Amino acid sequence: MTNSIPEIENHDVIFVIGSNTTETHPIIGLKMKKAVKRGAELIVADPRKIDLVRFSTLWLQHRPGTDVALLNSIMHVILKKDLIDKKFIDSRTEGFESFKESLSEYTPEQGERITGVPKETIIKAALLYGNAVRPGIYYTMGITQHSHGTENVYSIANLALMTGNLGRECTGVNPLRGQNNVQGATDMGCVPDFYPGYQKVNIPGIKEKFEMAWLPWGASLSSNTGLTATEMSGAAMNGSIKAMYIMGENPVLSDPDMKHTINALKKLDFLIVQDIFLTETAELADVILPAACFAEKDGTFTNTERRVQRVRKAVEPPGEAKEDSYIIIELAKRLGYEMKYNVIEDVLQEARKLWPALAGIDYGRISKAGLQWPCPTLDHPGTPYLFKGGFPRGKASFTKVEYRPSEELPDAKYPFLLSTGRQLFQYHTGSMTRKIDAINKVSPFAYIEINPEDADRLGIDDGDLINVSSRRGSVKIKVMISERPLKGTVFIPFHFKEAPANILTSRKLDPISKIPELKVCAVKIEPIKLK
Amino acid sequence: MVTLKIDGRKVTVRKLSTILDAARKLDIPIPTLCHHPELSPYGGCRLCLVEIEGIAKPAASCTTFAKEGMIVNTSSPYLEKLRRTNLELILSDHPNECMLCERSGDCKLQELAYFYGLRENRFKGEIRVYSKKDNNPFVTRDMEKCILCGQCVRICDEIQGVGAIDFAYRGLNTRVSPPFEKDLNCEFCGQCVAVCPTGALTGKMWAHKGRQNFKEVETICPYCGCGCNITLYVRRNEIIRISSNEETINEGWLCAKGRFGYGFVNSPERLTKPLIRIAPKENSIFNVKQTNPPLPPFTKVGRGGINNAALFKEVTWEEAFQYVSKRLKEIKENYGPDAIGGLASARCTNEENYLFQKFMRVVIGTNNVDHCARY
Known part of the structure; x- marks a missing residue:
């Protein structure tokens, strides 16, 4: 997030696109409702009639995967009505003139043709956002999980830049992170192309800096760019990856094309899974290492607004389960590398030395309330919103983005468009929430949301068991007839191993970010005939 | 901004602040049961009565706006008598079940009864009796203990935007209820439980888990x-x-x-010991070829541990560490460090993730490290 959670209630316009906020980020959802109560106008762009629509001024029900066309036509109107921020464009951006040209064909009429959103609604949305003083854009995986996810994000950035809506309090672009510490895991360098603190592994000088810190006796770090999670399963399949060490992840249920994931993991010579439960991934492991959960250890999590917060040990882990840090340190020792830390805070101390934006954060300062990075010095108050007064790279550049359809669209054989996602009560692959009886009582089984018209046409009823198939596999699943999905589209939450949505999903990746296209694939639906 | 005087002390507050807001700013204690700073003023419990110069009767400070030059008195023998009587009225049909109540020790009503020393009640009369409808797994609703402060109703509507409950009936029959007196069926955020000042709303899973020594x-x-x-x-x-x-x-x-x-x-299903596979993966219960879709049962995990002894054997940490390091060494030697990949976890701490990527980069020697940021 470029803004922070407390700033949400002071937006005058909130534009939520591709985020089912009240279910995936309930407390941020509350702040949005509070903002609406205080007079903010809420624009929701979502193919599903999510709960947030109840609170919205405008709802843009665009077809899944048409975000670029929608955003471009909104920008077309903003440009035409001259609602751009010329001063901001001149002083803080580059490439606007040529970018401007690329919007010319995205008239509201063209927008309507591609997205299905009436042109009047597109114009209204453009006027609302374009005239706003303190608008915030919010998105999650509905924007990113596409074969053109990066382009979707560029489009959002373009919209914020041309209206000058970045770098001010209560004004910005806010991707909401889906897991308690997904921000922190990325910050800490658990990505193939960055060392901790977004320092690129292939920029000269940076590797040397980390070699000095980690290998002071002169050994060197790898100069090969690593593989992303999505690429690793492909590499396991073709044999170039032989072993994997998976800590607290369950790719069998969370990754696209489950059959492929399972076969790939099975092909490994050696698979280590370190987890708190015997997950579906752990079932394929050669070694399972029992770990401690969040309540059984000390440390920090970084939330979606870059706030580093203190996690405290409350109970002892069960049996012989150990903290992940202990396991990693012991393994390193046996492989000939001594990681010397007296207490867990020493690890953060080391990270602080290597990443200036974190240098001002220690356990003492965050004992009561967390601090938001960048926080470069011990007397720095933290940074509630980013890009005040400038961008780190100098001028922000516009990126021309053309709409291109999703990779696998419905056809005669597979006539429905499937999106996957989350629901309120369950969490991710369910390895935690599905162990809780109370939660299972209110969210007992998987379901597929189908529009009433489609259900009518197929002759299926609420609660029926049906077969849903894609080119990759099929699942038996219960029908939930619902006004939520657009006609011709269906939705399955991916929490349930009994009917794993990811058996159906496709492995088509965004070429830049390598994110899989989990929000769009083609499926067919067959009622199960009683014999 | 307006400036007023409370108990002889000057205070300046924003326009549209209540007398209660102003008093709280001065840290003057005024008892309340229905007030919540994030909710609209309600004026239901009548405990926050104050005397205002020039106004004949005491007024509820939570619903009276502070005005320029106001002179307010928050405590006097007369006010305390009124508060005590109001509290007595609230308690007149309250089941004195503190011995068994989940809220005991954490109950605003109990605390006020304690401060005002209320043992006897002059107004003992009809007691409300409700039939419980509590099949929902999260919230226990003991509506006999409800004092109708309305915080749950307001929070559900004003903060959560759900409106799952409201007041039903009138007079002594008034109760907070979901539509048609059905069981609660909502988002189960438990905001209502958090603000309830009595034992009327409690978490179902709190029951008999202890009220002291935590x-x-x-x-x-x-x-x-x-x-x-x-x-x-x-x-x-x-x-x-x-x-x-x-x-x-x-x-x-x-x-x-x-x-x-x-x-x-x-959960009894937690992993408690390191495990090493003993069965070949092809014999795994989890065999995709045979079951497409791979419907349950996946490996059944029983109470107190894993009963898939056919797949894994329990080992000591030492055995596990030696096995893992031996295999990783072999694979690194035979195929190079880039034949090993690591997935860290968005559920783990910053410190653990830092160590994990350091392990992959330094100990293994590869940049093949990622986590589920894309799912």
Whole structure:
């Protein structure tokens, strides 16, 4: 997030696109409702009639995967009505003139043709956002999980830049992170192309800096760019990856094309899974290492607004389960590398030395309330919103983005468009929430949301068991007839191993970010005939 | 801004502040049962009565706006007598079940009765009796204990935007109820439970887990990226309750997962020992070729541990470490470091993730490290 959670209630316009906020980020959802109560106008762009629509001024029900066309036509109107921020464009951006040209064909009429959103609604949305003083854009995986996810994000950035809506309090672009510490895991360098603190592994000088810190006796770090999670399963399949060490992840249920994931993991010579439960991934492991959960250890999590917060040990882990840090340190020792830390805070101390934006954060300062990075010095108050007064790279550049359809669209054989996602009560692959009886009582089984018209046409009823198939596999699943999905589209939450949505999903990746296209694939639906 | 005088002390507050807001700013204690700073003023419990110069009768400070030059008195023998009587009226049909009540010790009503020394009640009369409809798994509703402060109704409507409950009936029959007196069927955020000043609303999973001798641990919710601050109540190495205090980024609000989703920590299905595979993977119960879709049963995990002894054997940590390091060494020697990949975890701490990538980069020697940021 470029803004922070407390700033949400002071937006005058909130534009939520591709985020089912009240279910995936309930407390941020509350702040949005509070903002609406205080007079903010809420624009929701979502193919599903999510709960947030109840609170919205405008709802843009665009077809899944048409975000670029929608955003471009909104920008077309903003440009035409001259609602751009010329001063901001001149002083803080580059490439606007040529970018401007690329919007010319995205008239509201063209927008309507591609997205299905009436042109009047597109114009209204453009006027609302374009005239706003303190608008915030919010998105999650509905924007990113596409074969053109990066382009979707560029489009959002373009919209914020041309209206000058970045770098001010209560004004910005806010991707909401889906897991308690997904921000922190990325910050800490658990990505193939960055060392901790977004320092690129292939920029000269940076590797040397980390070699000095980690290998002071002169050994060197790898100069090969690593593989992303999505690429690793492909590499396991073709044999170039032989072993994997998976800590607290369950790719069998969370990754696209489950059959492929399972076969790939099975092909490994050696698979280590370190987890708190015997997950579906752990079932394929050669070694399972029992770990401690969040309540059984000390440390920090970084939330979606870059706030580093203190996690405290409350109970002892069960049996012989150990903290992940202990396991990693012991393994390193046996492989000939001594990681010397007296207490867990020493690890953060080391990270602080290597990443200036974190240098001002220690356990003492965050004992009561967390601090938001960048926080470069011990007397720095933290940074509630980013890009005040400038961008780190100098001028922000516009990126021309053309709409291109999703990779696998419905056809005669597979006539429905499937999106996957989350629901309120369950969490991710369910390895935690599905162990809780109370939660299972209110969210007992998987379901597929189908529009009433489609259900009518197929002759299926609420609660029926049906077969849903894609080119990759099929699942038996219960029908939930619902006004939520657009006609011709269906939705399955991916929490349930009994009917794993990811058996159906496709492995088509965004070429830049390598994110899989989990929000769009083609499926067919067959009622199960009683014999 | 307006300036007024409360108990002889001057205070300046924003326009449209109430007398109660102004008094709280001065840290003057005024008892309340129906007031919540985030909710619209209600004026139901009549405990916050104050005397205002020039106004004949005492007024409820939570619904009276502060005005320029106002002179307010928050405590006098007369006011205390009124408050005591009001409290007595509120308690007149309250079941005195504190011995068994889940809220005992954490109950605003109990605390006020204690401060005012209310043992006898002059107004004892009809007692409300309700039939319980509590099949929902999260919230126990003992409506006999409800004092109709309306905080739950307001929070559900004004904060959560759900409106799952409201007042039904009138007079002595008034009760807070879901539509048609059915069982609660809502988002189960438990905001109503958090603000309830009595034992009328409690967490179902709190029951008989203990009201004393617990420690409170401040930490962060393990679910989504909001990073809500939570307080774990821990008794005998078990989390028995979760709450969140108001001075946090989440203002004390939580969702169903954050407030009630802690049961996994003490689940009997937790992994407790390192395991090494003994059966070939092809013989795994989890065989995709045979079952497409691979429907359950996946490996059945039983109470107290894993009963898939056919697949894995329990080993000591030493055996596990030696096995893992031997195999990783072999693979690194035979195929090079880039034949090994690591997936870190968005559920683990910063420190653990830092160590994990350092392990992959330094100990293994590869940049093949990622996590589930894309799912």
